[in-house]
Amino acid sequence: MLNQQIDLDLLFHALADPARRAMVERLSRGPAPVTELARPLPMSLPAAMQHLDVLETAGLVRSEKIGRVRTCAIEPRAFGQIEQWLAARRSEWEKRLDRLDEYLRTLENERDGHG
Amino acid sequence: MLNQQIDLDLLFHALADPARRAMVERLSRGPAPVTELARPLPMSLPAAMQHLDVLETAGLVRSEKIGRVRTCAIEPRAFGQIEQWLAARRSEWEKRLDRLDEYLRTLENERDGHG
DNA sequence: CTGTTGGTTAAGCATATGCCTAAGTATCAT
DNA sequence: ATGATACTTAGGCATATGCTTAACCAACAG
Numbered sequence: 001m002l003n004q005q006i007d008l009d010l011l012f013h014a015l016a017d018p019a020r021r022a023m024v025e026r027l028s029r030g031p032a033p034v035t036e037l038a039r040p041l042p043m044s045l046p047a048a049m050q051h052l053d054v055l056e057t058a059g060l061v062r063s064e065k066i067g068r069v070r071t072c073a074i075e076p077r078a079f080g081q082i083e084q085w086l087a088a089r090r091s092e093w094e095k096r097l098d099r100l101d102e103y104l105r106t107l108e109n110e111r112d113g114h115g
Numbered sequence: 116m117l118n119q120q121i122d123l124d125l126l127f128h129a130l131a132d133p134a135r136r137a138m139v140e141r142l143s144r145g146p147a148p149v150t151e152l153a154r155p156l157p158m159s160l161p162a163a164m165q166h167l168d169v170l171e172t173a174g175l176v177r178s179e180k181i182g183r184v185r186t187c188a189i190e191p192r193a194f195g196q197i198e199q200w201l202a203a204r205r206s207e208w209e210k211r212l213d214r215l216d217e218y219l220r221t222l223e224n225e226r227d228g229h230g
Numbered sequence: 231c232t233g234t235t236g237g238t239t240a241a242g243c244a245t246a247t248g249c250c251t252a253a254g255t256a257t258c259a260t
Numbered sequence: 261a262t263g264a265t266a267c268t269t270a271g272g273c274a275t276a277t278g279c280t281t282a283a284c285c286a287a288c289a290g
Contacts, residue, residue: 011131016126016127016131018124024204028204028208028211076208092143
């Protein structure tokens with residue numbers, strides 16, 4: 001829970017790249033080895049590994065190496081941080097718009113009452 | 116709706132910076148002029164403007180200049196794109212985990228039935 | 231008209247990012 | 261032991277990012 005600031009930096013940054021989102025999309029449908037994640041991407045294997053590393057550092061993906069193959073899986077809990085931040089923003093502006101709405105209704109009522 | 120790929124790149128990238136998130140947090144509580152958004156940030160005004168530009172290009176913020184003051188506001192609809200993408204991922208892995216769960220229950224029943 | 235406020239543009243610089251190729255390691259298959 | 265597979269590490273390069281300062285413009289206040 002410490003350093004949410006940095007966590008959000010890493011999380012949003014990790015998802016701000018189509019190659020990394022493609023990996024996340026693939027992993028959402030089930031675990032996969034590094035090579036399978038890299039295959040559809042228009043880049044070398046080392047480049048793909050760097051993207052994978054970004055995802056792991058952000059905590060969006062975990063991986064375990066068995067024999068010579070590293071199997072990757074998504075870490076659903078990491079997405080919670082993002083959803084929480086978004087929900088917090090949404091609740092703030094909705095509250096504000098509700099207040100505005102209420103205020104406008106009050107004005108309208110006053111007009112109706114005293115007109 | 117076109118080019119969701121690029122949209123998501125811009126959206127996630129825009130939110131991957133603490134200064135920009137601070138602006139979004141401020142604007143969630145109501146509109147504000149550029150100077151007010153920049154004041155709390157540990158950087159020059161031009162630097163802050165560049166961040167603001169990133170937010171506007173991503174569609175997260177809109178702004179209007181009246182006289183010499185530019186007033187900024189959040190664009191709630193832009194957040195929908197992100198939430199939609201996250202929800203799609205979540206639904207994929209939840210579906211998968213449900214299937215796994217169901218499969219494990221089947222195994223258990225078979226064992227109980229034939230044991 | 232003059233100064234101040236609020237914003238904008240431009241140029242430059244230091245560091246970070248995203249990719250590459252080449253080479254290395256460890257496992258598994260024959 | 262030999263070769264193939266699945267990564268992994270290292271080094272390097274080209275471009276992008278995130279700032280800075282300096283200068284500029286437009287609007288409003290006195």
